Amino acid sequence: MQNKDDISKKPLTPAMEDYLEAIFNLGKEKRVVRVKDIAKRLGVKMPTVTSMLNTLSKRELIDYEKYEYLELTEKGVDVGKEIHRRHHTLRSFLTNILNIDFKKADEEACKMEHAVSASTLDRFIEFMEFIQFCPRVGLDWLKYFDEYRLHGQEPDKCLARMKEFADGFKVRIKTMDEVEGKK
Amino acid sequence: MQNKDDISKKPLTPAMEDYLEAIFNLGKEKRVVRVKDIAKRLGVKMPTVTSMLNTLSKRELIDYEKYEYLELTEKGVDVGKEIHRRHHTLRSFLTNILNIDFKKADEEACKMEHAVSASTLDRFIEFMEFIQFCPRVGLDWLKYFDEYRLHGQEPDKCLARMKEFADGFKVRIKTMDEVEGKK
DNA sequence: AAACTATGTTTGGGATATCTAATTATCACT
DNA sequence: AGTGATAATTAGATATCCCAAACATAGTTT
Structure with a gap:
């Protein structure tokens, strides 16, 4: 009681x-x-x-x-450690993934940290690890996001960039013919 | 005055x-x-x-x-429209990208919406468009995140999954030999 | 040690956002 | 038109978070 x-x-x-x-x-x-x-x-x-x-x-x-x-x-x-973890994680997402400048990211992380649960935070962390951890997947892809963001997103350009992107990844895009098994 | x-x-x-x-x-x-x-x-x-x-x-x-x-x-x-836009965007990020269930995503979006500026919101939107808009880049990649999240992230498995991932994308991973121009 | 400076606390008050209980207004029905 | 139910408002209280002004203590300097 x-x-x-x-x-x-x-x-x-x-x-x-x-x-x-x-x-x-x-x-x-x-x-x-x-x-x-x-x-x-x-x-x-x-x-x-x-x-x-x-x-x-x-x-x-x-x-x-x-x-x-x-x-x-x-x-x-x-509590202090947990809030600090949230702050750090969110700021890292805003700066490293969304490319927002540090000062602004820090301010907004400071407000967001009270809105996000521990479990959602963990999902943010997993997502960032996913982007950055696997060999050849991470950083090039983010560079591509930056490019996309700054130069628009017309469908035509998109495929072209996908090709550059693939080169950065050490992968090659199959032609649709190849994919569909045509000669 | x-x-x-x-x-x-x-x-x-x-x-x-x-x-x-x-x-x-x-x-x-x-x-x-x-x-x-x-x-x-x-x-x-x-x-x-x-x-x-x-x-x-x-x-x-x-x-x-x-x-x-x-x-x-x-x-x-x-104001009402803008806050609604933030709510909707953040919830969409939490459910579609981070795979958080709707109810929880809705609750947390409701708190986050007051912490995030319009310009940061726009960056979220661009990021989601980047993932979903370009042909063959988007949804498969997110499925791969889910896989990654649920089954751990050992470096070894990571490359294997990268290959499956590449197949899903209609791309082929070059061997390191090919990349480095060796025979 | 006395005086001065830094720092910290108390007091009292303002803004915001919420509640319960009591009151008043509006609406729909006979 | 009167009445009862539903909806809305007022009144008064509480909790949180902040401030300025006045006061108290601790630390430093002479």
Whole structure:
């Protein structure tokens, strides 16, 4: 039987996730994590940080006594790491696959990371691995996407590019005659 | 010189975007849009809808007099249509490319739609067109992704699958000897 | 150690978005 | 036209997240 104030099941808000991610990242960059640094990283003022630290502390996501250094609890580390993983994965998809510039990709990944479940994230990762892992399949294909994107997509050109593409892959396109077994 | 209460530049919140999208969609499904229907669609109670309608009305995104029928203004239609476009595109990416089931894809698209800019959306669309538009490039390749995803990605198997893949594409993989011009 | 500077916290308030309970309006039917 | 059911609004409360101003502490310098 759970206490009526039990909080362990309430989902975290996007803001809480952002703070945990920021604390997680800052913790790897610096010896100690300071209120000032969190505020700067997230673009908020210090009082806002203090009040969120109280919230996170009540939820046992950080160890925190006022004026003292703060640390993520085990639970807090789990969340921070997971959000960081989502951020990194989505940004990587946006930059490496869709060819969006880093700054914009980073901003949008930061918003998307709260919308995407762990299982969907995994699917993104598999998809990127699929594109990049198999020998001769990956990077050339992405170059081709870039070409396609920048120069339009008329059906005629498309087949021509498919041929260049195939060369890049070390493959040869069969003629339709060959495919259909005609002489 | 702008009035100090000028509101036209304040960005819309995700919640406002959700309401406009819902109103836009309901408007296409029914003769009139009712508070009850919006509430049901968005999973909120009717008073919440009423209060948001007042907000949207102040911002000139809907025409609304209490107890009367409501309609999107031109501005409101633009936003509603754009959010719907994002939702549809992202869901399509999640279902058609990443193979996520419809219900989950729909839920996550609904959250992602507020995180993704119009220009990034366009890049998603181009990417999907790239996969599906060019003859013989698209759907077979996605089947191959599915295969890859479900049966692991050992480098050895990878080349074998690349060959099947090539067959599906009506292409033939050159041997490395052929590629390097050896006998 | 006293004074000064950095940093951090408290207080009090604003905006958004939601709810429940109570009230009021509209519609359809007899 | 009166009445009952359905729909919509108002009133009042709560939670989250943010801020500025005032205050408190910690760290540094003289």
